[in-house]
Amino acid sequence: MTLIRHADCRRTETPNGVMTTLASPTQGDAGTAVWRVDMLPGRTGPLHTFDTEQVWSCLDGGATIDLGGRGLTVGPGDTVVMPAGVPRQVTTGAEGGFVAVVTAPGGSRVYNPEGAADDPCDIAPKGDERLVPPWIR
Template sequence: MIVTTARPMETPNAALASLATPSLGSTEICTWRITMQPGAQGPVHAIDREQVWLPLTGELAFTVDGETMSVPAGQAAILPAGEVRQVAVVAGPVQAVVCMAVGGHATVPGSADRHPLPWAE
């Protein structure tokens, strides 16, 4: 068993804390905690791994390929791999836990460039 200490980092839209990642000893699953303030939204992008988002506080809206669904605290959102998506705070602040398989990368529409997710490494 490995017990980790959260590794914090910031983006323009959120504060993240890596909980289980390859650099922290996990070999198959990544998890991180994300905190987003009212009005915050992430960029439009796609991830090449399925993600499960578990809001602990507040409410998030996920727009996936043009369809928007709200997910309040205590529920879960399963975001398919490869789908264009955007996440936004509906009611916040929001704290959520996100899980995905190791090795995920992000792309933005119109670009073939793949970007690693630093909080999942």
């Protein structure tokens, strides 16, 4: 059993918010990655795709999630299951941010869907390259 203290959680900041790793293969030796997303108001994350399923549970605020071309509006208490291989993009409202807890298999890799613009946050690599984001490692 591993106890991960809040003070020891890994935090990764991007232009859109902060991902706080609660558990992952390199933090607690977990097979599943669990992280908190604190996204700032009026932001749009990059269009990207993961090679594994993710489950997002909204704790506070709200967002619109473009999931494979389908717009989903989420608020506190809502959960979205994002299938592997489906492009997604999260946008928060101008007045409020978005807080969620997310789970995915450890080692999940992100990549750019075909035709996506370059990611200004550099979490989704260019071309066919795939990488494990810091909050999932």
